[in-house]
Amino acid sequence: MPGTLVATRPSNITARKLLEPQNNNHYHNLPTISPKNGIRKPTSNCHFNEANTRGRVAKEYMSIAYSPTENKGAESVRHLCTADSWFWSPSTFPGCSTPMDYAESHARVMASVNDLHIVRYDQAWAKDGHVLLRYTAEGSHSGEPYQGIERSDPPKKARWSAAAIFEIEDGKVKSFTKDWDQKVMQVTRLNFWNSGYSIVTDWSMQIQLGWAPVGESKDPRWDPEMLAQPELARDKK
Numbered sequence: 001m002p003g004t005l006v007a008t009r010p011s012n013i014t015a016r017k018l019l020e021p022q023n024n025n026h027y028h029n030l031p032t033i034s035p036k037n038g039i040r041k042p043t044s045n046c047h048f049n050e051a052n053t054r055g056r057v058a059k060e061y062m063s064i065a066y067s068p069t070e071n072k073g074a075e076s077v078r079h080l081c082t083a084d085s086w087f088w089s090p091s092t093f094p095g096c097s098t099p100m101d102y103a104e105s106h107a108r109v110m111a112s113v114n115d116l117h118i119v120r121y122d123q124a125w126a127k128d129g130h131v132l133l134r135y136t137a138e139g140s141h142s143g144e145p146y147q148g149i150e151r152s153d154p155p156k157k158a159r160w161s162a163a164a165i166f167e168i169e170d171g172k173v174k175s176f177t178k179d180w181d182q183k184v185m186q187v188t189r190l191n192f193w194n195s196g197y198s199i200v201t202d203w204s205m206q207i208q209l210g211w212a213p214v215g216e217s218k219d220p221r222w223d224p225e226m227l228a229q230p231e232l233a234r235d236k237k
Helices: 048-065 099-112 183-194 224-228 230-234
Strands: 003-005 019-021 081-088 117-127 130-140 157-169 172-177
Touching: 048 099, 048 117, 048 130, 048 157, 048 172, 081 099, 099 172
Parallel strands: 081 172
Antiparallel strands: 003 019, 117 130, 130 157, 157 172
16 A cells, blocks of 8 residues: 655654555645646545645745745745744755755755756645655756856756655645655765766756765765764754
8 A cells, every 4th residue: 555654853863754654545646737748637536625735835835945036035935834844854955954944045056056947746646734746847057156166158957856745734834855865876976986987977956067076075965974864964054
């Protein structure tokens, strides 16, 4: 049977469980909008209105957080989040512990990738109080320097996919979980790359844009110690 999405607050440095099997399969396939494919109809109508409402809240948050013009930082999304909302994505957004922190950090990224946008939602599912969005995004380093890295001419482009798990409570974002398990593999592949091997690494935005370090780095996003202990990275500024 399919598992139930569970967004529980992590404790200490223990690994976080995102899926916990249960004996029901009342998932709801939300309508997703694609520039090419239009609207995908849901596969189930059971409780669909409630599920669709939660999906709209999650997508509204994403539409702001991923807009170089609408995302002005934390205050841009605060109205969509509960007062005690939390965020989890230590290997890609260290130092962020709330959905507002994520919006603030992402706004700084989009100052450099100033044409960043979501291409499509590949999948959108809702169950109980949770919404899962798997999406494809793209953009180019056409804006400001990123951590001292100037844009190239022509600007480097990137396209990547990721997933976001939202917990929606009373019409607002209670929690937002976003993490890329392949990051450790990316670091491993970069080590091979440094050794002279030619390896295609097209998963990560940072790799495609030329932002990923090619040597040792204390940036929590690329520090093996932080990747091995994500709870430490979560608090690392």
